[in-house]
Amino acid sequence: MLDWKWEFTWTILPRLLEATGKTVLAAGGGFAVALVLGLVLTLAQRTRFRPLSVITRELVELVRSTPLLLQVFFVYYVGPQFGLRLSPWTAGLLAIGLHYAAYLSEVYRGGIESVPKGQWEAAKAINLSVAKTYRRIILPQALPPALAGVGNYLVGILKDTPMLSVIGVVELMHTANAIGAENYRYLEPYTIVGLVFLALSLPLAWLFRRFETAVRRKLGLIK
Amino acid sequence: MSYLEFLNTYGEALIGGALTTITQFVLAALVAVAVALVAGLMKLAPVKFVRGIATVYVEIFRGTSLLVQLYWVFFALPLFGVSLHKFTAGFLTVGLCFGAYGAELVRGAVASVPKGQWEAALALNLSPTRRMWRIILPQAFIIMLPPWGNLMVEILKGTALVALISVADLMFEARQINSATYLSAQAFGTALILYYVFARFTVTPLMRWLERSMARRIGKA
Numbered sequence: 519m520l521d522w523k524w525e526f527t528w529t530i531l532p533r534l535l536e537a538t539g540k541t542v543l544a545a546g547g548g549f550a551v552a553l554v555l556g557l558v559l560t561l562a563q564r565t566r567f568r569p570l571s572v573i574t575r576e577l578v579e580l581v582r583s584t585p586l587l588l589q590v591f592f593v594y595y596v597g598p599q600f601g602l603r604l605s606p607w608t609a610g611l612l613a614i615g616l617h618y619a620a621y622l623s624e625v626y627r628g629g630i631e632s633v634p635k636g637q638w639e640a641a642k643a644i645n646l647s648v649a650k651t652y653r654r655i656i657l658p659q660a661l662p663p664a665l666a667g668v669g670n671y672l673v674g675i676l677k678d679t680p681m682l683s684v685i686g687v688v689e690l691m692h693t694a695n696a697i698g699a700e701n702y703r704y705l706e707p708y709t710i711v712g713l714v715f716l717a718l719s720l721p722l723a724w725l726f727r728r729f730e731t732a733v734r735r736k737l738g739l740i741k
Numbered sequence: 742m743s744y745l746e747f748l749n750t751y752g753e754a755l756i757g758g759a760l761t762t763i764t765q766f767v768l769a770a771l772v773a774v775a776v777a778l779v780a781g782l783m784k785l786a787p788v789k790f791v792r793g794i795a796t797v798y799v800e801i802f803r804g805t806s807l808l809v810q811l812y813w814v815f816f817a818l819p820l821f822g823v824s825l826h827k828f829t830a831g832f833l834t835v836g837l838c839f840g841a842y843g844a845e846l847v848r849g850a851v852a853s854v855p856k857g858q859w860e861a862a863l864a865l866n867l868s869p870t871r872r873m874w875r876i877i878l879p880q881a882f883i884i885m886l887p888p889w890g891n892l893m894v895e896i897l898k899g900t901a902l903v904a905l906i907s908v909a910d911l912m913f914e915a916r917q918i919n920s921a922t923y924l925s926a927q928a929f930g931t932a933l934i935l936y937y938v939f940a941r942f943t944v945t946p947l948m949r950w951l952e953r954s955m956a957r958r959i960g961k962a
Contacts, residue, residue: 583899
C-alpha cells in the first residue's frame with residue numbers, strides 16, 4: 519500500500535493495543551450501566567402511576583432521537599455549571615449508559631410484552647407479590663426473546679465508545695488522535711483503529727449468538 | 742443571562758447550524774438509500790464475486806465506528822490522493838455507513854417478497870430488470886419502510902459527528918457557544934431540543950406518511 523510505514527506501525531502498535539483495553543473497559547462499563555438502567559426505565563414505564571410512566575416514556579424518546587455525541591457533551595459540561603464535577607470516565611459511562619439504556623428499555627419491553635397474559639394471572643392466583651412475579655415468573659421468560667436485541671446493542675455500544683474521546687476519555691480513538699498529532703501521520707493509527715474494531719465487533723457478535731443459544735438451551739427452549 | 746437573552750444572542754448561530762444539519766441529513770440519506778439499494782441487490786446476485794464485494798462493504802462499515810470512518814476518510818484518504826472537502830466527506834461517510842445497515846434491510850425485504858410474485862413475473866415473460874423494478878421492488882419497498890424510519894433517525898443522529906471534522910452543523914455551533922460562554926445547559930440543551938423536534942416531529946411523521954401513502958398506492962391499506 520502506498521506510503522504505509524511498517525516501522526511506524528510497529529512502534530505505535532503496543533500503545534494502541536493498550537488503549538484497546540480501555541475501549542473494552544468503557545464498552546463493558548457502559549453496557550453494565552445500560553443493562554441495569556434499561557430495566558429501571560422499562561419498569562418505570564409500566565407502573566400504574568401515570569405521571570411517572572408518561573415522563574419516562576418521553577425521556578426514552580428524547581434520548582433515542584438525539585445524538586449520543588451531544589448527550590456526552592451535555593452530561594460532561596452541564597454538571598459543573600451546577601457545581602457537580604464529573605470525571606471524563608464517569609460522565610462518559612453515564613452518558614453512553616443512559617443512551618443505550620433507552621434502547622434496551624424498548625428491547626426489554628418487547629420481551630416482557632411477549633410473555634403470555636396467563637402467566638400474570640397464574641402468578642396472581644397463587645398469591646405472588648408483584649416483585650416476586652417479575653423476578654421469578656416474568657423476567658426469566660422475557661429474557662430469551664430479548665437477547666438478540668441486547669446483543670446488537672452490545673456491539674453498538676462498543677462501536678460508539680470512540681465518541682467518549684471528545685471529552686478526554688483516553689481510549690482507542692483518543693490515543694490514535696494523539697499519535698496522529700504527535701507524528702503528523704494519521705493513516706496508520708486510524709487504519710489500525712478501524713481494524714481493531716473489526717477484529718472486536720465481528721467475534722463479539724458471534725460470541726453473543728453462542729451465548730444466546732446456551733441460554734436458550736439452559737432454559738429448556740431448545741435441545 | 743436569561744434564557745431569552747441567550748436565544749437572542751445565539752439563536753441565529755444555532756439556526757444556521759440546524760440548517761447545515763438538515764442539509765447534511767438530506768444528502769446523507771440520499772447517499773444511504775442509493776448505496777443500500779445497490780449493495781442490497783448485489784447481495785442477492787447469482788454471481789458469487791458480486792455478492793462478495795457487497796458483503797465486504799457491509800461488514801467493513803457495520804463493523805467499525807462511524808467516527809473512525811469519518812476520521813479515516815478525512816485524514817487518511819488524502820494520502821491516497823483523494824481529498825474531499827469536509828462538507829462532502831461528512832455526508833458521504835455518514836451515508837456510506839448507514840447505507841451498509843440499509844443494504845441488509847433491502848436484502849431482507851427483497852428476499853421476503855413471496856416466491857409466487859417472482860414466478861408470476863417470469864410467467865408473464867417480463868425481463869429481469871422489469872421484474873425487479875415493477876414487481877419486486879415496489880412490494881419490497883412497503884416491507885422495508887418501517888425499519889427505514891428508524892434508520893432515518895439514526896442517520897440524523899449520525900450527522901452530529903461531522904462536527905468533529907469541523908463542519909459547522911448544530912452540534913458544532915452548540916460546542917462553539919459552550920466554549921465561548923460556558924452556558925452549557927443552555928447551549929447543549931437547546932441543541933438537544935432542536936434535534937428532538939426535528940427527529941420526532943418531522944422525520945418520523947414524514948416516514949409514517951410515506952408508509953401509509955405507499956401502502957395505499959399498492960392497494961394494501
